[in-house]
Amino acid sequence: MSTGEPAPPALSPRESIGALLAGGWRSFSFEFFPPKDEDGERVLWQSIRDLESLRPTFVSVTYGAGGTTRDRTIAITRRIARETTMLPMAHLTCVGHTEAELETILDSLEDSGVRNVLALRGDPPAGPRTAWVPTRGGVDHACDLVSLVHRRGLSVGVAAFPEGHVDAPSIEDDVKVLRAKQDAGAEFAITEMVLRAADYTSLVERCRAAGVEIPIVPGIMPILNLRSMTKMVELSGRAMPAEVVDRIMPLEDDPAALRAEGIRISTELCEELLAGGAPGLHFYTLNRSRATREIFAGLQITA
Helix, strand or coil, X not given: CCCCCCCCCCXXXXXXXXXXXXXXXXEEEEEECCCCCHHHHHHHHHHHHHHHCCCCCEXXXXXXXXXXXXXXXXXXXXXXXXXXXXXXXXXXECCCCCHHHHHHHHXXXXXXXXXXXXXXXXXXXXXXXXXXXXXXXXXXXXXXXXXXXXXXXXXXXXXXXXXXXXXXXXXXXXXXXXXXXXXXXXXXXXXXXXXXHHHHHHHHHHHHHCCCCCXXXXXXXXXXXXXXXXXXXXXXXXXCCHHHHXXXXXXXXXXXXXXXXXXXXXXXXXXXXXXXXXXXXXXXXXXXXXXHHHHHHHHCCCC
């Protein structure tokens, strides 16, 4: 399915993602993470170059727990801004930083011409599902970080959770948190990986009923490996949908067939989300380009 919509205008690193989404442009974006070694660096930049030809609305670069990838996140985001045609967004978390350190990081991003930030509370340094540990002199909630970023005139996005955040007492409380982030200045939200289109639709309905009006872009994680996908889903406090398990479990001993079926499942999910009114798609690439390019080909997305 072609999007049937005009492409956004030519972008600069200082373009506002929030303004683009508010303007009604259908957004297609990719997420990368800072690699740990030189081999990973080569894979990352090859993927960035491969995906650049798809003319994404923007790309984002993640931020390790406790700021463990801070310098690499800034360096990669800066290089994308300077050496590619893509609009970069840097992730930033509350974990392990004082407010003064957060301001310094934002100074570095702005000096690099980067004016889009995804503000997150972040996982505790000990990993997901462990206790949150406040940082003395820091901020404890994503909405506080949103406010700090927004005060500087930057475009700020936030996370949303189709089935509720794993630490939220209820899905109603989870929506209240998103409303607070909007009130603090968030201009758009990106969800963690959507497993069923119905989960995304329900999230949007809950949000609109609670006065959350910002665009909510669904996150897409192609199913390429059963074990790794199951682990990531479990870490988010969820379970793989039965209808998905029924399609991929018979292929457990055939990696190539499982991967092909996973691409079909992801493509069908994207079609359903777009047909249902999603303002775009955000692909978690895991620093690889092939699966995303295959889904784009299946969707017949045009630049």
